[in-house]
Structures are given as structure tokens and as C-alpha cells.
Amino acid sequence: MKKAIALITLTAAIASTSHAGAVTLTIACGAVGQELELCKAGAARWAAKTGNEVKVFESPNLTNDRLALYQQQLAAKSSDIDVYQLDVVWPGLLAQHFVDLKGKVPAAEVNAHFKGIIEANTVDGKLVALPWFTDAGLLYYRTDLLKKYGYTAAPKTWAEMATMAKKIQDGEQKTNKAFAGFVWQGKNYEGLTCDAMEWLVSFGGGTIVDSSGKITINNAKAAQALDTAASWVKTISPQGVTTYGEEEARGIFQSGNAAFMRNWPYAWALGQGTDSKVKGMIGVAPLPSGGARNAATLGGWQLGVSTYSKNQTAAIELVRYLAGPAEQKIRAIEGSYNPTITTLYKDKDVLKANPFFGSLYDVFTSAAARPSGPTKGKYNQVSQAFSSAVSDVLTGKSKGQAAVASLATNLARIKGSGW
Amino acid sequence: MTTNATTEPRKVVKTRGIEAARARQALWLLLPTLIAIAIVAGYPLWRTIFFAFKDANLTSPETATNVGFHNFWFTTEDGIGIGFLQDPKWWQAVKNTMLFTVVSVFLETVFGMIIALVVNGSFKGRAFLRTAMLVPWAIPTVVSAQMWAYMYNDSFGLIGRGLLGGQALLAEPDKAIWALIAVDVWKTTSFMALLILAGLQSLPSDMYEAADMDGASKWTQFWRMTLPLLRPALLVALVFRSLDALRVFDIMYVMLGPVNAASTSMTGYARLTLIDNSLLGMGSAVAVAIFLIIMVIVIIYVTAFRVKFD
Numbered sequence: 001m002k003k004a005i006a007l008i009t010l011t012a013a014i015a016s017t018s019h020a021g022a023v024t025l026t027i028a029c030g031a032v033g034q035e036l037e038l039c040k041a042g043a044a045r046w047a048a049k050t051g052n053e054v055k056v057f058e059s060p061n062l063t064n065d066r067l068a069l070y071q072q073q074l075a076a077k078s079s080d081i082d083v084y085q086l087d088v089v090w091p092g093l094l095a096q097h098f099v100d101l102k103g104k105v106p107a108a109e110v111n112a113h114f115k116g117i118i119e120a121n122t123v124d125g126k127l128v129a130l131p132w133f134t135d136a137g138l139l140y141y142r143t144d145l146l147k148k149y150g151y152t153a154a155p156k157t158w159a160e161m162a163t164m165a166k167k168i169q170d171g172e173q174k175t176n177k178a179f180a181g182f183v184w185q186g187k188n189y190e191g192l193t194c195d196a197m198e199w200l201v202s203f204g205g206g207t208i209v210d211s212s213g214k215i216t217i218n219n220a221k222a223a224q225a226l227d228t229a230a231s232w233v234k235t236i237s238p239q240g241v242t243t244y245g246e247e248e249a250r251g252i253f254q255s256g257n258a259a260f261m262r263n264w265p266y267a268w269a270l271g272q273g274t275d276s277k278v279k280g281m282i283g284v285a286p287l288p289s290g291g292a293r294n295a296a297t298l299g300g301w302q303l304g305v306s307t308y309s310k311n312q313t314a315a316i317e318l319v320r321y322l323a324g325p326a327e328q329k330i331r332a333i334e335g336s337y338n339p340t341i342t343t344l345y346k347d348k349d350v351l352k353a354n355p356f357f358g359s360l361y362d363v364f365t366s367a368a369a370r371p372s373g374p375t376k377g378k379y380n381q382v383s384q385a386f387s388s389a390v391s392d393v394l395t396g397k398s399k400g401q402a403a404v405a406s407l408a409t410n411l412a413r414i415k416g417s418g419w
Numbered sequence: 420m421t422t423n424a425t426t427e428p429r430k431v432v433k434t435r436g437i438e439a440a441r442a443r444q445a446l447w448l449l450l451p452t453l454i455a456i457a458i459v460a461g462y463p464l465w466r467t468i469f470f471a472f473k474d475a476n477l478t479s480p481e482t483a484t485n486v487g488f489h490n491f492w493f494t495t496e497d498g499i500g501i502g503f504l505q506d507p508k509w510w511q512a513v514k515n516t517m518l519f520t521v522v523s524v525f526l527e528t529v530f531g532m533i534i535a536l537v538v539n540g541s542f543k544g545r546a547f548l549r550t551a552m553l554v555p556w557a558i559p560t561v562v563s564a565q566m567w568a569y570m571y572n573d574s575f576g577l578i579g580r581g582l583l584g585g586q587a588l589l590a591e592p593d594k595a596i597w598a599l600i601a602v603d604v605w606k607t608t609s610f611m612a613l614l615i616l617a618g619l620q621s622l623p624s625d626m627y628e629a630a631d632m633d634g635a636s637k638w639t640q641f642w643r644m645t646l647p648l649l650r651p652a653l654l655v656a657l658v659f660r661s662l663d664a665l666r667v668f669d670i671m672y673v674m675l676g677p678v679n680a681a682s683t684s685m686t687g688y689a690r691l692t693l694i695d696n697s698l699l700g701m702g703s704a705v706a707v708a709i710f711l712i713i714m715v716i717v718i719i720y721v722t723a724f725r726v727k728f729d
Binding site for chain 2: 067068071074075093094096097177178180187188189238239240241242243245248251252255257377378380381384387388391395397412413416
């Protein structure tokens with residue numbers, strides 16, 4: 001009997017090791033805020049479960065720097081990193097270096113994620129990565145100040161928001177000179193592309209380049225959207241808004257010096273922190289409409305498996321686990337990271353930690369994607385040309401109509417013979 | 420020459436032999452260094468020049484194709500200029516870098532000279548002052564640039580809010596260049612002062628005593644003695660600082676972000692092209708252009724001022 005048990009355990013042990021392969025994988029994940037701890041914890045859970053080992057490679061914080069590093073690793077066909085954390089605008093740029101997950105991950109598992117995000121990760125029919133967490137632009141507002149100035153609800157349109165911001169700003173500036181009505185990301189960088197995309201789409205001005213690759217920016221609605229945004233600078237937004245990124249805007253809002261802020265969901269958890277001056281006074285709403293619809297730009301991160309990985313099967317298993325419902329739930333509760341799996345937005349525990357997730361479900365599902373898919377490897381150039389043109393309008397160097405016209409020419413130059 | 424040498428007296432031949440042996444020895448001792456330079460400097464430089472004439476992408480360099488001078492200057496059939504020399508942004512970057520270099524190096528030299536003259540005198544606490552003045556220079560540029568970006572912030576910055584009452588100096592790149600020059604002057608003046616101070620220390624003090632005896636004023640002493648004698652040290656310092664300023668990158672990148680940095684500094688433009696846009700060929704062409712520009716400026720400096728580096 002003893003012998004039999006020993007034999008069974010031995011066979012089981014052999015079977016399980018040969019099944020898992022007991023490999024060592026390396027994952028490159030971000031280190032912004034709680035990202036690294038959550039990534040390490042998640043990887044450790046999978047490792048404990050499967051008997052493999054996972055090393056975590058710390059990437060630089062700035063997404064531009066991270067991309068540069070990844071590109072060097074990938075261009076050198078390095079097998080050092082098996083799993084990469086990818087920005088939602090990178091699949092078009094890096095597709096050739098990643099394993100096609102279509103067919104390797106069950107269809108039901110893929111379809112559990114938001115359709116739009118899966119589309120953003122699909123390049124020429126190839127599923128480059130699995131969504132890990134998502135982001136969408138949101139309007140943050142001060143519930144106490146809205147009440148103080150006689151408003152009962154968040155603004156529905158940009159015009160309404162501007163009126164409210166002006167009234168609150170004028171009132172508050174009597175006692176606080178540094179108070180601003182509305183802060184957002186106006187610095188000339190990727191963040192401005194995200195903000196300006198939201199204005200365009202909300203006015204019905206298209207998405208710079210449409211899904212077929214046609215340059216659509218030169219239209220009256222787009223020009224109107226940019227002129228509207230320019231009218232905020234120096235009226236409801238400080239002049240310096242054209243130098244702000246996410247953190248500058250959050251710093252001002254969180255220190256109680258702004259009525260409205262455009263930012264990503266991460267600002268919620270931090271705004272409720274103990275050192276926040278506006279704790280318990282923050283409301284979150286969809287970004288206002290410019291007449292066409294409420295629009296939020298899609299952000300977020302995915303996990304892809306490098307084609308140069310020596311342990312692709314295990315790496316795919318790790319990606320499936322990390323992007324799976326159990327892991328996404330933990331991340332949503334502990335770090336306010338938006339899940340990409342639709343059903344988690346009905347999960348009681350998730351909603352308890354992030355009350356706005358439920359009411360803003362539509363914002364996350366209908367977020368507008370930047371044209372990184374159709375413009376492929378040239379996306380960064382397109383984004384820079386766009387944010388530079390927007391920046392010119394915001395700083396008063398040109399008017400909306402002239403800016404979109406010259407941008408269209410500029411984009412044609414970048415497009416050349418094709419994307 | 421060799422036949423001459425054999426006919427000449429033995430003594431000379433012996434010296435030449437020693438010299439030749441020494442030269443051989445020196446070559447052998449230098450060889451590892453030369454090889455190291457060839458590997459770490461020569462090879463990357465050669466690769467950069469190689470890629471400058473290719474249409475290559477950073478993510479897949481192996482698919483590079485030959486395009487000649489297209490990265491520098493090329494107009495398509497539709498009349499679209501795609502070479503970087505046809506990009507107004509590049510010329511703006513060149514203009515701003517030159518402005519930055521000339522103004523910041525000039526101010527650093529003037530201020531550095533004043534500071535050096537002051538700390539060269541003997542007074543109590545001189546050693547402390549000499550150390551303290553190097554603090555801005557010792558702070559890493561990325562840190563000081565971020566520090567200044569916060570100070571310039573129009574909402575909470577010491578300068579932006581405190582001194583200027585809510586003006587955003589960095590909002591417009593054309594005006595921001597002056598704010599960037601201020602940062603560089605703040606940071607590097609002390610380094611310039613140190614270089615000049617080293618020059619001042621080597622001047623003989625008895626010469627000044629003699630000048631005092633002859634009744635020359637301090638002003639005359641400065642213009643007639645100090646400045647001419649300081650010339651070699653000053654020129655070396657100027658060359659170093661100018662080269663540094665031409666290669667400036669971190670101040671612009673940190674304070675303006677990658678896109679605006681590209682129209683404010685040549686290196687910022689190179690980085691944006693090569694890394695952010697993954698245009699390996701075009702970016703290499705830009706790097707080659709920067710290399711040539713800096714080389715030309717060095718040659719002008721060295722020949723016009725007869726700078727001696729030994």
C-alpha cells in the first residue's frame with residue numbers, strides 16, 4: 001500500500017512537472033504608483049500555482065522611455081523578457097514582435113473583454129496582446145463647490161461646464177488667487193492628443209485618421225472643437241495649462257485649487273487618500289458633450305508575449321492568468337485599475353471600492369480609440385503632428401480652421417505612400 | 420634619412436634609437452586604449468553614418484534599404500519634402516540651440532569671471548564659498564531641470580506664482596528659451612568660475628605687486644594683465660562650455676516634454692526622430708548633421724582663437 005502511494009505521488013509529481021515545464025519567465029511591467037507591487041503579487045500567485053518562477057523586470061515610468069527600451073530589446077531579438085506590458089497605442093507599432101494570441105487563447109476568454117479594446121489589440125487580424133486594465137478620460141468635479149454655487153448636477157455640455165467653471169472661479173478667486181475653474185493636460189505630448197481627441201469626437205469632428213486610414217481632420221467640427229478649447233485658456237483655465245501633464249493637473253485639483261479636472265481613473269484613489277485636501281468632496285462624471293456625444297479617449301495597458309521568448313507556452317499561460325477575471329478583480333479593488341472584463345463592472349466588491357465604475361460603465365465601453373491601428377508604425381508621428389497643431393491653437397499661434405488644414409497637409413506628408 | 424643617420428656620429432644614432440624604441444613602446448601601451456576607442460566610439464559612429472543613408476526602422480533595423488541622401492533632402496513627385504533639412508522644425512531647433520549656446524555661454528563667462536575674481540581674493544570663509552558655489556553644478560541636470568519646472572509653474576511655483584503672479588513662462592516655446600537659458604546659467608556659471616579660478620591661481624602674484632608699486636589701478640591691472648594672461652585658460656573653458664551647450668538635451672526634455680524639446684534643441688529633434696518615431700535612418704542622418712555642425716564650430720574656434728590644448 002505504502003509503495004503504491006509512493007508510486008502514485010511520484011508519477012503525479014513527474015506528470016505535473018512535465019506538464020508545467022517548471023520554467024523561469026520574465027515579465028516587464030510598469031512601476032507607476034502601486035503597479036509594481038500588484039504586478040509582483042499577481043506573478044507570484046501564478047508562479048505558486050503552476051510551480052514556475054516569474055521574475056519582474058522594472059520598466060521606466062514614462063511611457064516614451066519605456067517604449068524606447070522595449071524597442072531596443074525587441075530589435076535585438078532578445079529573449080530576456082518573455083511578457084511585455086504594452087500601451088494601448090503600441091500594438092500597431094510593435095505587432096511583428098509579438099505572438100498571435102488568436103487561437104492560442106480560447107475565444108470565450110477573448111470575448112469576455114471589451115470589444116473595443118480587443119479591436120485596438122488586433123492588427124491585420126492578429127491578436128497582439130490581451131487587455132490587462134483600461135483607462136478612459138473622466139471629468140472630476142468638486143461636489144462641495146457645485147453645491148455652494150447653486151448647481152445640482154455635473155455639466156452635460158462643454159458650454160455648461162465653462163459657465164459653471166467661470167462662476168465658481170470668480171467666486172473663489174476673491175479669497176484664493178491661485179484658484180482655477182478647469183485643469184487638464186495641455187502640454188504638447190501624448191496626453192494632449194488624448195484630451196484633444198475627446199474634444200474632436202464630442203463635437204463630431206472624427207478621429208484625425210479614420211479606421212480605413214483616410215485623413216479626416218480637416219473639417220469644420222474639428223476646428224470648432226479646437227477653438228472652443230482655446231477659449232478656455234486664460235479664462236477658466238490658467239495660462240500655464242499648456243504646460244500641464246496628468247500630475248500637474250492632479251496636484252492643483254487635489255490641493256483644492258480647481259473646480260473641474262479632466263484626468264484618468266487613477267486620480268480617484270489618490271484623491272480619496274488621507275493627504276488629499278479634497279477627500280470626500282470629489283464627484284466623477286462623463287466628460288461633457290460638444291453636441292455630438294460624450295467622449296472619452298481609450299487608454300490602458302495590455303500583456304503580450306514576445307516571439308523571441310524561449311517559453312512561449314508558459315508565457316501565454318501567465319498572460320491568460322494575469323488578464324483573467326480573478327486577477328483583474330484584485331487589481332480593481334486594491335489599486336482602482338479598471339478591469340477590461342465586462343462582468344466585473346457588476347461585481348459587488350469592485351463597485352464598493354470604486355463606486356463610479358458602475359454608473360460610468362458606458363464611458364469605459366464606448367471610449368474612443370486613438371488612430372494607432374490604422375496609422376500603424378507612424379502613429380507616434382501622427383500623434384505629435386496632431387498635438388503640435390492643437391498646441392498652436394491653444395497658445396494662440398493659429399486658429400482652429402487654419403490649424404486643421406495645415407495639419408491635414410502635414411499628415412499627408414507623414415503618410416507618404418501609405419501608413 | 421636612414422643613410423644619413425648611419426653616417427652621422429654615434430651619439431645621435433643612439434638617441435634616435437632610444438626615441439624610436441620609446442615611440443614603439445608608447446604605441447604598444449596605447450594600443451589597448453585605441454582598440455577600446457575604436458570599439459566604443461568608432462563602431463557606433465560608423466553605424467550611425469551607415470544608417471544615415473538607409474531607410475530603416477528602429478524596431479527592425481535588418482530590413483534597411485539604401486536611399487542615398489533622401490533622409491537629408493528629398494522631394495517626392497507630389498512636391499512633398501521629406502528630408503529633415505526640409506523640416507522647419509529642424510531649423511527652429513538649430514536656431515534655438517545656437518541662441519541658447521551664444522547667450523548662455525556669454526552670460527556664464529561674464530558671471531563666472533566676476534565670481535572667480537571675487538573668490539580669488541583672500542578673505543575669511545573663502546574655502547567654504549568655493550565649495551558652496553559648486554552646489555548647483557553638482558546637482559544632476561534632470562533634477563535641477565525638474566526643480567526649475569516646478570518653480571516656473573504658474574499655479575504653485577516660486578517664480579511663476581510668487582514673482583510673476585501666475586505667468587506661465589514655459590507655455591510658449593519661443594519665450595521658454597529664455598527661461599531655459601536662465602536654468603543653464605544658474606547651473607553652469609559655477610563650473611565656469613571654477614575653470615577661470617584655476618587660471619587665475621596660476622598667475623604670478625609678484626607681477627601684481629610690481630604693478631601696485633608702479634601705481635597701476637586695479638582696473639588697468641585686470642585689462643592689461645589678468646585678461647591677456649588668462650586667455651588660454653578662458654578659451655579652453657569657452658570651447659568646453661560651447662560644446663556642452665550645443666549638445667544640450669536634458670533641460671529641454673524635462674522642462675518642455677519630448678515634442679516641444681524637438682523644436683528647441685538639436686539633440687531633442689534627433690531623439691524624437693530616432694526613438695519616438697522609430698525612424699532609425701532619419702534619426703541617424705540628424706545625428707550625423709549634429710556631429711558635423713559641432714565639428715565645424717570646433718574647427719572655427721580652434722583656428723580663429725589658436726586654442727592650445729596642451
